[in-house]
Amino acid sequence: MTQDKLIQRALKPLVWVLCLAPLLGLTGLAYMGEMTANPIEFLNRYLGEWALKFLLSALMMTPLKIVTGWAGFTRFRRLLGLFSFFYAVLHLSSYVGLDQFFNWKDIWTDLIKRTYITVGLGAFIILAVLAATSTKNMIKKLGGKNWNRLHKWVYVAGFGGCLHFFMMRKGVQAEPLYYAGFLVLLLIYRWVYYLKKQRQRTGKTAPAAL
Numbered sequence: 001m002t003q004d005k006l007i008q009r010a011l012k013p014l015v016w017v018l019c020l021a022p023l024l025g026l027t028g029l030a031y032m033g034e035m036t037a038n039p040i041e042f043l044n045r046y047l048g049e050w051a052l053k054f055l056l057s058a059l060m061m062t063p064l065k066i067v068t069g070w071a072g073f074t075r076f077r078r079l080l081g082l083f084s085f086f087y088a089v090l091h092l093s094s095y096v097g098l099d100q101f102f103n104w105k106d107i108w109t110d111l112i113k114r115t116y117i118t119v120g121l122g123a124f125i126i127l128a129v130l131a132a133t134s135t136k137n138m139i140k141k142l143g144g145k146n147w148n149r150l151h152k153w154v155y156v157a158g159f160g161g162c163l164h165f166f167m168m169r170k171g172v173q174a175e176p177l178y179y180a181g182f183l184v185l186l187l188i189y190r191w192v193y194y195l196k197k198q199r200q201r202t203g204k205t206a207p208a209a210l
């Protein structure tokens with residue numbers, strides 16, 4: 001086994017522990033009765049924030065690979081993306097079950113009337129599609145090119161998550177802007193890297209064309 005694979009194998013359990021740590025933290029906070037005076041709101045917001053954190057972490061893996069030159073980072077992209085979906089499912093469930101008591105009429109009204117909920121649903125649907133197509137079998141079925149194209153939507157989900165957060169907090173607040181700023185930085189980095197690669201490619205092919 002190569003050294004790279006060994007490091008990946010050793011890191012995998014650690015990444016799992018890190019991904020489950022927010023749940024453990026939540027259990028601790030609940031046990032100590034530190035979920036504020038409004039525990040349902042606290043729970044819902046806590047889960048939503050972690051869904052977004054994992055989504056941005058998944059998006060960070062490719063830039064980390066480029067910067068460090070260690071390809072192992074991309075191996076954790078799928079796991080982080082799936083954990084983002086997992087926390088988004090818990091976030092949605094807490095909204096439907098604890099916040100709205102399964103009152104589908106009110107949930108429907110929220111979906112139509114409160115734009116930030118509509119945006120959240122949009123981001124959630126994208127995450128669900130990406131999670132459902134993240135298996136090796138689906139990559140084979142869709143074909144690498146189509147799969148890659150589909151999975152670019154993760155950026156739209158990230159943007160949706162940030163917008164949902166920004167709109168939910170009334171007025172301009174710093175926290176949602178930090179997340180959005182981080183996403184923009186990641187996007188700029190990927191764009192600059194793409195342009196650099198394009199230039200290198202055309203630079204290489206130009207003499208041959210002459």
Ligand code: HEM
Nearest residue numbers: 041045048049051052088092095120121123124161165168
């Ligand atoms: C159908 C899907 C969704 C629904 C119904 C929904 C609903 C909500 C609700 C009701 C709140 C709290 C509002 C309040 O306390 O006043 C909230 C906050 C939030 N949601 Fe969602 N959400 C959805 C999807 C998502 C997704 C996909 C993400 C992330 C990828 C996300 C991230 C967040 C964040 C970051 C917050 C703010 C947390 C904070 O204030 O600290 N939500 N959402």
